[in-house]
Amino acid sequence: MKRSTPVRNKILKLLRVCKYPLSVPEINKKVKANKTTIYRQIESMIKEGILFKFDFGDGVVRYESASNGHHHHLICNNCGEIEGVVLDDDLTREEKLIFEKRNFLVTSHMLEFFGFCKNCQSDTKS
Amino acid sequence: MKRSTPVRNKILKLLRVCKYPLSVPEINKKVKANKTTIYRQIESMIKEGILFKFDFGDGVVRYESASNGHHHHLICNNCGEIEGVVLDDDLTREEKLIFEKRNFLVTSHMLEFFGFCKNCQSDTKS
DNA sequence: TTGAATTTTGCAACTGAGTTGCATAAAATG
């Protein structure tokens, strides 16, 4: 799994353009290929490090192109909109402290913020 | 769904004692009750705020008693062990900045660290 | 205390994401 193949290219092209992470079912609607093939290509690309995996706890795993760089998300509790966000100081201090205090060597982290987007704040709903 | 009922009490008792978050299948092995009932009780307790939900992206959702307080996790890539961790400054600065810069009002966040626990570092494995 | 109304439980059938085995198609290699 490393060839430049039609399915693989379609997935990558789609994810490079998309502003928010996509699930496999969502990808499949656009790419229109075999389910298994898509799962296998994605697994392969994750291992190669060219895709990132996200799980917001709603039962669907989502993927983004790694070319977008490491970042986190703002997820609206009301409308479900997902925005990307890059932290000023990306937890380097915390990770160093964790190693010093707990002897746990952090190699990666996953951080997502939940709340209300600009629109859904003014809507006064919920 | 707010009564003090046998199934509910068993789940709570189990989660209060347990040091790491448990999935529904895991809970069911101990509590030995109907699957649907457990899911419904857990959903109810989450709404009441006495249970926290965690998703580490491995396809299983896990739950902890809220009496443990808000915290995060150190998840070992090698042995799967899960440790709790409380941050010194729990992202309050970041959340304030997000509101100022992006107009997104953060109400909660989810942060998990992945890496290698003390044992798995010395094992030199993987 | 009795009976209707409400809540909880259990079962069975279903959904939907993700996996696996196997057979075929499409490169790559030489």
Next chain:
DNA sequence: CATTTTATGCAACTCAGTTGCAAAATTCAA
């Protein structure tokens, strides 16, 4: 070409989580 390797497709499966409905347990008011 012929051989080997890798990618694709299909069908059948697993497993977490959901839904509808009926039975049991509680609550509460007559």
